[in-house]
Amino acid sequence: MRLQYGFIALLLAIAPPAYALEAGAPPVLSPNEQQAQAANLSSEFLTRYAYKPVPLDDALSAKIMDRFIKSLDPDRSLFLQADIDKFMADRTNIDDAIAAEDLKIPFSIFNVYSQRIVERLTHARDLLKQNFDFTAQENYTLPDDNGTWARSEAEINDLWRKRVKSDWLRLKLAGRSDEAIRDTLDKRYKNILERVQTYKSEDVFQSFMAAYTTSVDPHTDYFGVAASENFDISMKLSLVGIGAVLQERDGYTTVRELVPGGPAQLSGKLAVGDRIIGVGQGEDGAVQEVLGTRLDAVVQLIRGEKDTVVRLDILPADAGEGGSHRVIDLVRDKVNLEKQAAQKDILPVEDAGITRRIGVITLPTFYEDFDARQKGDKDYRSASRDVAKLLDELKHDNVDGVLVDLRDNGGGSLSEAIDLTGLFIGKGPVVQQRNAEGKVKVQSDDLSKPVWTGPVGVLINRGSASASEIFAAAIQDYGRGVIVGEPSFGKGTVQTVVDLDQVARNSEPKFGQLKFTVAQFFRVDGATTQLRGVTPDISLPGLSDPKTLGEASYDNALPWTEIKPAKYKINTEMTAVLPKLQSLHDARVEKDPDFQRFVEDAAELKAQREKRIVSLNETERRNEMTALTNRLKAREQEDDSLLPRPDDGLQADERGLQADIAMENARKNAKDVLRNEAVSIVADQADLLEQAR
Incomplete structure (x- = not known):
């Protein structure tokens, strides 16, 4: 995507x-x-x-x-x-x-x-x-x-x-x-x-x-030299640098966040809000002023080879523009981007005096360190490897079920989608590929037995694409678990990345990389996810706009089609409980005020999105503000809603950094109504499967 x-x-x-x-x-x-x-x-x-x-x-x-x-x-x-x-x-x-x-x-x-x-x-x-x-x-x-x-x-x-x-x-x-x-x-x-x-x-x-x-086609892309480096970082979830997230604010390259365990955070020499006004290379290298330099250029100066020194001229966060600054030395090192890796939580679900504990694995992308794997590194980083470890931990925690949250996971490594599926189904076909010549290849996982055999749910939305759809489709086709959420993106094509410099035999990077479509993938039941995506077993309301997000929004997307199914065994036990899962969900959300507020707010956001005319009359706009304020006041004792707070008229970079971070944290910490309901559905699944046995 x-x-x-x-x-x-x-x-x-x-x-x-x-x-x-x-x-x-x-x-x-x-x-x-x-x-x-x-x-x-x-x-x-x-x-x-x-x-x-x-x-x-x-x-x-x-x-x-x-x-x-x-x-x-x-x-x-x-x-x-x-x-x-x-x-x-x-x-x-x-x-x-x-x-x-x-x-x-x-x-x-x-x-x-x-x-x-x-x-x-x-x-x-x-x-x-x-x-x-x-x-x-x-x-x-x-x-x-x-x-x-x-x-x-x-x-x-x-x-x-x-x-x-x-x-x-x-x-x-x-x-x-x-x-x-x-x-x-x-x-x-x-x-x-x-x-x-x-x-x-x-x-x-x-x-x-x-x-x-x-x-x-919509998913063919070109990466210049700098963009190629960033693409590689997103797949490896690591880079060599100082471990600081930078942002342009008020003309300065400003520290937005320190990566835990990175050189900057461990040194104690750099703080959120500090401004970088110069960069030097090596212990004695001259410091080059970077005021007025584009952020991407500053980032390139700061990144470099492992164990080398970078010198930063810092204007502290609490200093005025004319304040005193200092030069610090940092040793570049490998920085792991843990926030973009698989994470786990355990959420309790109480019903009729019984508490079910559901493990939630959030996977932002299907990452894989290709280079380390090709070099034979036994500890190379990948999504499936990290999830396997989390599943082992959840088994020791005696959870009753697992929810895999793939919302806004745009895909990544195809092999990782196959390996991840194997963690839940064991050995068997996962996806079929048809190449330009029309030849179909069935790709299977060879794991002898699944890592997790208990109840499974997969939470998807419109932003779940490509590898996410392969995984969700396989779980659904096998009857291995329940798919919950919105219809997914609908990207059913496979891309490969060609290094144009290798093709041209350039000794230095000049041409960048080309990512282009080489095949189309199909579910094991023979249907493609192309255009239509994965339809959830239990639908939840969403916030996305299908007109602008999803394969169907592209004017040159490939059509939906199907081929011969692969040979696989369906778990009819799961299929049998789906109607009851739906009825339990319907009854619960009808009485859930948080869920009903979400539905109401989602409808309001949709109406606002479709509104193409804005009044420039102050009285009319104040009346609109009053209506919004009244709705928010009615929820003063309740959890945060999706409704926007009164508009301050500012853009993100025009607010103070701390205020901007506080708003971002508030969004992250707001009650996740959809995840909570998906967890309840998996808890219901655990109950029903236990009763059936």
């Missing part, structure tokens, strides 16, 4: 330096030779070896153009129709450009995009000099990708007038003075302008290649 966003979203999400010079003309970016070569080499693979090869012709060229423009201006608030008309003159020429290793077309479009940002945000800052009339009956229609581009400067200026007015009203409703509002918004828009100055040619190329690869 991949996340897609436009550059404007990136601009709004990351605060650039507040101390930079006033934004002038944006830099004019141009492609380099190795980028053009990487695009051409990628096209060789995609036209020859993809599961469904798509010729690089005029038809694909048009799709690439459309996707590239959409990635830059997703809500059609930057370009004019005249810009689009000019771009469209080259709509069918991109294929020829890639073949000729000439990427002037996308770069010229991006340079226009940068100029339009400067023009729009300069206009937005000018608008702050005036006063707005909030008594007028006026609405702001939220832009989207289904609209049209403005045909004149006057039309787009009016769109931005309403956008700025909406931003102003949000802050006004939060109780801020006109002076404070003007300062906040001016800084916000100025930061966006300054971000344009930091764009590099790699950004343009990455965005263009994303438009190309996703035009072939």
